[in-house]
Amino acid sequence: MATLYFHIPFCQRICSYCDFYKVGALSLLYNVVEEMHCELDKRKDYLASQHITSIYFGGGTPSLVQPSEIERFISHARGLFDCSAVEEITLEANPDDLTEEYVKELAKTSVNRVSLGIQSFDDGALEMMNRRHTAAEAKEAVARLKRYGIDNISIDIIFGIAGYGGETLLNTLNEAIKLDVGHISAYHLTIEERTKLGLMTQRGEYTPISDEESEREYMVVHEALKAAGYEHYEVSNYAKEGCRARHNSAYWQGVEYLGIGPGAHSFSRDNRTWCISSAKEYAEGVVKYESEELSSLDHMNEYVMTSLRRVEGIDLGFIEERFGAKHAMRIKDAAREWIEAGVVYVEGSRLAIRPERFLVSDAVIEAFFA
Numbered sequence: 610m611a612t613l614y615f616h617i618p619f620c621q622r623i624c625s626y627c628d629f630y631k632v633g634a635l636s637l638l639y640n641v642v643e644e645m646h647c648e649l650d651k652r653k654d655y656l657a658s659q660h661i662t663s664i665y666f667g668g669g670t671p672s673l674v675q676p677s678e679i680e681r682f683i684s685h686a687r688g689l690f691d692c693s694a695v696e697e698i699t700l701e702a703n704p705d706d707l708t709e710e711y712v713k714e715l716a717k718t719s720v721n722r723v724s725l726g727i728q729s730f731d732d733g734a735l736e737m738m739n740r741r742h743t744a745a746e747a748k749e750a751v752a753r754l755k756r757y758g759i760d761n762i763s764i765d766i767i768f769g770i771a772g773y774g775g776e777t778l779l780n781t782l783n784e785a786i787k788l789d790v791g792h793i794s795a796y797h798l799t800i801e802e803r804t805k806l807g808l809m810t811q812r813g814e815y816t817p818i819s820d821e822e823s824e825r826e827y828m829v830v831h832e833a834l835k836a837a838g839y840e841h842y843e844v845s846n847y848a849k850e851g852c853r854a855r856h857n858s859a860y861w862q863g864v865e866y867l868g869i870g871p872g873a874h875s876f877s878r879d880n881r882t883w884c885i886s887s888a889k890e891y892a893e894g895v896v897k898y899e900s901e902e903l904s905s906l907d908h909m910n911e912y913v914m915t916s917l918r919r920v921e922g923i924d925l926g927f928i929e930e931r932f933g934a935k936h937a938m939r940i941k942d943a944a945r946e947w948i949e950a951g952v953v954y955v956e957g958s959r960l961a962i963r964p965e966r967f968l969v970s971d972a973v974i975e976a977f978f979a
């Protein structure tokens with residue numbers, strides 16, 4: 610069992626908070642897409658399993674690629690791997706790319722899930738984040754997808770934006786809930802040094818919200834989405850019944866994946882590989898990688914990290930069986946103070962973080978690391 614990831618690192622406009630690898634030179638897009646097909650052929654044997662369960666187009670902005678080209682990637686993958694069990698094919702999209710024509714064509718492809726970067730339903734917040742769309746365009750994009758029968762939709766929202774909490778955040782949550790989509794990802798705004806927002810913060814033009822305010826907003830999001838019937842199943846992810854993201858869930862469960870495109874990461878057996886070529890080099894066929902071999906300890910820490918971010922938590926029985934009794938004991942000891950603090954709870958052999966306390970998951974994960 611494995612998953613496939615296609616990385617389209619192009620963006621028409623750079624969001625003020627974004628630290629991902631992306632480029633604005635859309636003239637390279639055609640050549641990058643062609644080179645991605647070559648890379649897919651060359652790396653088809655990277656995966657131990659040829660049995661693919663999900664395909665994901667991420668970025669950047671994959672909706673800058675025409676639906677017919679998205680379908681060409683999917684057909685190509687079908688020719689190389691066993692895709693008979695693929696249940697989910699997701700396309701990340703920006704709302705303003707989803708024109709009538711685009712969605713009409715997208716509905717003819719095998720894509721069956723769209724993940725929309727909406728971020729806020731407040732035009733002021735969208736402008737501050739330098740997003741390309743308005744709140745009205747985002748709502749129309751969701752309605753249009755549904756009109757064409759694409760109703761497996763996820764939306765991203767961002768909270769923790771100074772000056773846009775309180776009523777503005779409540780309004781964004783209400784609008785998100787009204788859209789009645791199956792999946793919502795809610796991220797706390799992070800200020801990365803090399804971004805426009807990072808620069809504004811250094812110059813004193815932007816003041817991030819306090820930790821107390823972050824906690825308050827986190828709980829507002831958690832309570833509102835829970836009350837609306839969403840399960841808080843991962844630190845930043847909420848789903849209605851049967852709507853958990855299959856591709857991301859596979860990633861969190863340590864399923865191997867092949868990533869294609871400049872900047873894409875891959876993982877198989879004891880190896881992690883990432884493409885370090887710039888889009889420009891990549892477009893010219895210069896595709897370079899870096900990789901690392903993963904030790905048993907790396908695997909265990911990865912398991913601890915991804916599991917503690919999910920509502921299922923870690924299974925001490927599995928840790929004992931796979932990594933040894935001493936690690937299960939060590940984690941049990943480390944868990945004591947977190948259990949007393951009401952952050953972690955025990956259920957059978959499982960240790961999990963209460964969803965309302967996910968905000969401190971990084972500290973718990975660090976305490977549980979070998």
Ligand code: SF4
Pocket residue numbers: 619620622623624627628629631668669670703726
């Ligand atoms: S569209 Fe996405 S990848 Fe592109 S700049 Fe904005 S947040 Fe970053």
